[in-house]
Amino acid sequence: MTQTIAVLPGDGIGPEIIAQAVRVLEVFQQKGWDIQFQYAPLGGAAYDEYGVPYPEFTQNICRQADAVLLGAVGGPQYDNLDRPLRPERGLLAIRKDLNLFANLRPAILYPELANASTLKPEVVAGLDILIVRELTGDIYFAEPRGISQLADGTREGVNTMRYHESEIRRIGHIAFQAAQKRNKKLCSVDKANVLETTELWKQIMNEIAADYPDVELSHMYVDNAAMQLVKAPKQFDVMVTGNIFGDILSDEASMLTGSIGMLPSASLNETGKGLYEPSHGSAPDIAGQNKANPLATILSAAMMLRYSFNQDGFANAIEQAVQSVLKQGLRTGDIYEDGCQLVSCSEMGDAVVAALQSI
Numbered sequence: 001m002t003q004t005i006a007v008l009p010g011d012g013i014g015p016e017i018i019a020q021a022v023r024v025l026e027v028f029q030q031k032g033w034d035i036q037f038q039y040a041p042l043g044g045a046a047y048d049e050y051g052v053p054y055p056e057f058t059q060n061i062c063r064q065a066d067a068v069l070l071g072a073v074g075g076p077q078y079d080n081l082d083r084p085l086r087p088e089r090g091l092l093a094i095r096k097d098l099n100l101f102a103n104l105r106p107a108i109l110y111p112e113l114a115n116a117s118t119l120k121p122e123v124v125a126g127l128d129i130l131i132v133r134e135l136t137g138d139i140y141f142a143e144p145r146g147i148s149q150l151a152d153g154t155r156e157g158v159n160t161m162r163y164h165e166s167e168i169r170r171i172g173h174i175a176f177q178a179a180q181k182r183n184k185k186l187c188s189v190d191k192a193n194v195l196e197t198t199e200l201w202k203q204i205m206n207e208i209a210a211d212y213p214d215v216e217l218s219h220m221y222v223d224n225a226a227m228q229l230v231k232a233p234k235q236f237d238v239m240v241t242g243n244i245f246g247d248i249l250s251d252e253a254s255m256l257t258g259s260i261g262m263l264p265s266a267s268l269n270e271t272g273k274g275l276y277e278p279s280h281g282s283a284p285d286i287a288g289q290n291k292a293n294p295l296a297t298i299l300s301a302a303m304m305l306r307y308s309f310n311q312d313g314f315a316n317a318i319e320q321a322v323q324s325v326l327k328q329g330l331r332t333g334d335i336y337e338d339g340c341q342l343v344s345c346s347e348m349g350d351a352v353v354a355a356l357q358s359i
């Protein structure tokens, strides 16, 4: 039976990087994988076409698809819209709609990029961290939220940090199971010294630990974790944390791998359905210039093959192809170093496709 991938290019560099990831997936289609692509707008592109950032058209396509591939959303031209109409709300809405509570962000250093990392090569050599970020709760979603006018004429902004224990428990199990398949070390990141939501987080992680005696659980405050990530990142195997802390720590971790343009992600629900997107944004500063690094999106497509389609062989082939183009010395601007060949977004796509065809 034909399987379907919903493709949401989004805004800014989104269409440029998505085009390269789709070309990579088409290599498997040409080899006989029965897959079709259905395009739909999300974010600013959807607002332009439908007046809302997650229109029904897109909802229907994404709900029916076997997996969703997303570029990025947002851009300065949308920053003055009413908040519910902004592109980023479209992203939050699709995550909630598809119940994508488990966000996996692997920060892996390709040895070829050791000098592109912001840390010394000896501190990052062999780096392989998995950040498990809770994605449908926390201060991102809880009510009340808003900016209100007070009786004295001044304004107040409100967001609410809230976690129900069931939300913590389900992401905790995902993280422990991921750690079981890796090096059996899980660090839960919280701010339990100040925030009650994360005190509960810590309690639940300790409770779940009893089900995973083979995994060593540790706890770390988020401020220390941010520091430890740039001091000695290889102490971490799997990190599990809430929505807002995970957002920030994953951007930080990306630089250890050379660039935010290298960090893929998978956002999963309980059925294995997933949305796959690079961790970075729409990069308005380089949009439309064919300069963006498409590798995070291509590696997100590899995660899609692994998690939504059980095609580990295809996924491994993409990762090998990425490594081979890096070995050839090809670099987009964000990972460029002396002695390498500067390539555009589409040239990087060409090279990955060519490498894949020869595997």
Ligand SMILES: NC(=O)c1ccc[n+]([C@@H]2O[C@H](COP(=O)([O-])OP(=O)(O)OC[C@H]3O[C@@H](n4cnc5c(N)ncnc54)[C@H](O)[C@@H]3O)[C@@H](O)[C@H]2O)c1
Pocket (backbone or CB within 6 Å): 013, 017, 071, 072, 073, 074, 075, 076, 088, 091, 260, 261, 277, 278, 279, 280, 281, 282, 283, 284, 285, 286, 291, 292, 293, 294, 296, 334
């Ligand atoms: N998942 C998403 O769709 C997502 C994620 C983050 C930010 N955003 C949105 O994107 C817009 C821009 O946000 P921002 O500037 O804070 O973050 P950003 O990640 O878009 O860009 C930050 C910096 O990283 C660079 N960069 C990002 N991706 C790159 C790539 N693939 N190749 C080379 N360089 C890359 C950009 O040029 C910029 O200098 C905002 O509207 C924001 O809300 C969307």
Ligand SMILES: CC(C)[C@H](C(=O)O)[C@@H](O)C(=O)O
Pocket (backbone or CB within 6 Å): 074, 088, 091, 092, 247, 279, 281
């Ligand atoms: C654009 C924004 C809503 C989003 C987030 O904060 O989750 C982004 O930063 C990300 O990391 O995917």
Ligand SMILES: [Mg+2]
Pocket (backbone or CB within 6 Å): 247, 248, 251, 279
């Ligand atoms: Mg982010």
